[in-house]
Amino acid sequence: MERINKKARHELLKDKINKYPFMTDKDLANNLNVSVQTVRLDRFELKIPEVRQRIKILAEEAEFKIKSISNDDIVGELIDIKLGQSGISMMTITDDMVFEKNKIAKGYFIYSQANSLAIAIIDAEIAITGVAKIKHMISVKKGENLVAKAEVTKVRGNKFFITVRTTSNEETVFIAKFIIVSLSDQ
Amino acid sequence: MERINKKARHELLKDKINKYPFMTDKDLANNLNVSVQTVRLDRFELKIPEVRQRIKILAEEAEFKIKSISNDDIVGELIDIKLGQSGISMMTITDDMVFEKNKIAKGYFIYSQANSLAIAIIDAEIAITGVAKIKHMISVKKGENLVAKAEVTKVRGNKFFITVRTTSNEETVFIAKFIIVSLSDQ
DNA sequence: AAGAATTTTAGTACCTGCTACTAAAATCAA
DNA sequence: TTGATTTTAGTAGCAGGTACTAAAATTCTT
Numbered sequence: 423m424e425r426i427n428k429k430a431r432h433e434l435l436k437d438k439i440n441k442y443p444f445m446t447d448k449d450l451a452n453n454l455n456v457s458v459q460t461v462r463l464d465r466f467e468l469k470i471p472e473v474r475q476r477i478k479i480l481a482e483e484a485e486f487k488i489k490s491i492s493n494d495d496i497v498g499e500l501i502d503i504k505l506g507q508s509g510i511s512m513m514t515i516t517d518d519m520v521f522e523k524n525k526i527a528k529g530y531f532i533y534s535q536a537n538s539l540a541i542a543i544i545d546a547e548i549a550i551t552g553v554a555k556i557k558h559m560i561s562v563k564k565g566e567n568l569v570a571k572a573e574v575t576k577v578r579g580n581k582f583f584i585t586v587r588t589t590s591n592e593e594t595v596f597i598a599k600f601i602i603v604s605l606s607d608q
Numbered sequence: 609m610e611r612i613n614k615k616a617r618h619e620l621l622k623d624k625i626n627k628y629p630f631m632t633d634k635d636l637a638n639n640l641n642v643s644v645q646t647v648r649l650d651r652f653e654l655k656i657p658e659v660r661q662r663i664k665i666l667a668e669e670a671e672f673k674i675k676s677i678s679n680d681d682i683v684g685e686l687i688d689i690k691l692g693q694s695g696i697s698m699m700t701i702t703d704d705m706v707f708e709k710n711k712i713a714k715g716y717f718i719y720s721q722a723n724s725l726a727i728a729i730i731d732a733e734i735a736i737t738g739v740a741k742i743k744h745m746i747s748v749k750k751g752e753n754l755v756a757k758a759e760v761t762k763v764r765g766n767k768f769f770i771t772v773r774t775t776s777n778e779e780t781v782f783i784a785k786f787i788i789v790s791l792s793d794q
Numbered sequence: 795a796a797g798a799a800t801t802t803t804a805g806t807a808c809c810t811g812c813t814a815c816t817a818a819a820a821t822c823a824a
Numbered sequence: 825t826t827g828a829t830t831t832t833a834g835t836a837g838c839a840g841g842t843a844c845t846a847a848a849a850t851t852c853t854t
Contacts, residue, residue: 425801425849425850428800428801428802444664444667446839446840446841447840447841448839448840456802456803457802457803457804458803459802459803459804459805460801460802460803462841462842463801463802466842472840472841472842473840473841474660474810474811474839474840474841477660477663477664477667478630478663478667480667480670481630481663481664481666481667481670484666484667484670497716521734523733523734524733524734526734526736528724529723529727529736529737530683530716530719530720530723530724533716533719533720533723533740534716534719537715537716537719538714538716541715547709547710548707548709548710548712550712550715550744550747551715551742551744552743552744553741553742553743553744554719554740554741554742554743555739555740555741555742556737556739556740556741556742557738557739557740558736558737558738558739561736611820611821611830611831614829614830614831632810632811632812633811633812634810634811642831642832643831643832643833644832644833645831645832645833645834646830646831646832648812648813649830649831652813658811658812658813659811659812660811660812660839660840661812
């Protein structure tokens with residue numbers, strides 16, 4: 423058993439913990455063929471907290487992420503809104519939103535931002551997407567900052583016609599036309 | 609200090625732990641004005657695991673959820689696929705996917721299922737949604753089981769015309785027509 | 795090759811948040 | 825009042841640590 427040098431081991435340790443954050447020091451020690459003390463020393467040097475801390479952080483982060491992905495009524499961050507008229511929302515494309523292979527944003531995230539903005543504009547208890555026409559102009563990559571601007575173009579009874587234009591760096595990447603139906607009173 | 613009865617306390621305990629899963633027995637004991645022993649006894653009777661277990665479960669579940677919502681290439685469960693021709697996917701509407709107020713599914717989840725199925729059918733390294741026309745027929749509620757069937761209706765060069773029909777209990781709730789562009793070779 | 799410096803291992807006391815258990819005290823119900 | 829139920833107290837032991845001291849092993853330097 424050759425002894426590998428400290429730096430190399432540190433890299434291995436970081437990798438392992440990243441991949442398997444639930445491993446205890448004992449597990450890690452076995453895995454890296456060093457003593458538990460060494461693992462503790464390494465963790466201290468690399469400022470990596472103990473398992474229980476790691477798990478806790480994971481649970482907290484995940485809770486937050488789930489909320490911001492699915493429990494929020496609006497996908498992205500609402501910047502400005504004039505109820506019944508127009509609205510602006512912003513969203514940054516993160517790692518979660520792109521295809522592994524090519525780092526291009528999955529279309530439904532862009533759609534989701536636009537759709538939820540369109541619904542947010544309608545001043546109604548219940549607003550449901552009826553029909554939509556969408557067009558992706560340019561593909562969006564990780565890190566880009568999408569600004570969606572929505573505008574009500576027509577109102578007919580309880581039907582709202584809304585156009586959303588999403589831009590990245592002033593360039594239009596996506597256009598959607600929604601017909602949102604408001605069902606406020608039954 | 610009046611002593612409340614066991615059943616009532618059990619309800620309180622369940623609520624507290626549900627809301628604040630990170631509380632230790634000590635915290636809970638303080639909060640409910642009983643001894644730590646009582647909390648332990650209660651937890652035992654209610655089959656509620658200890659904090660560290662709870663946190664761990666939370667972290668694991670959340671990890672899974674995040675993956676299935678955003679990291680997965682396909683939203684919903686792929687049931688059947690004939691590359692370049694057709695596909696079927698299934699998705700159950702969970703609590704995460706509905707509006708608080710009225711328990712109606714957010715449209716973009718239904719869209720996401722359809723869209724990701726459409727992309728999955730295309731046998732290409734890179735497939736991007738170009739244009740889509742969608743129509744929500746009936747609103748979907750929590751617990752419903754959505755079956756999306758996709759079919760390639762036309763192919764023109766690297767453009768695939770795909771129709772997706774989503775049903776719940778044999779009833780059509782959603783129809784989408786996508787034009788997916790395959791960018792396999794550059 | 796010897797000595798110094800660095801790295802790794804070993805071991806101890808103590809901590810949190812438990813489980814599993816025994817037993818006493820308090821409260822309720824007939 | 826007595827018997828059952830509920831609550832509290834306390835002990836031993838466990839996992840997975842922190843914080844610390846010190847010895848052993850290895851590497852570097854000259």
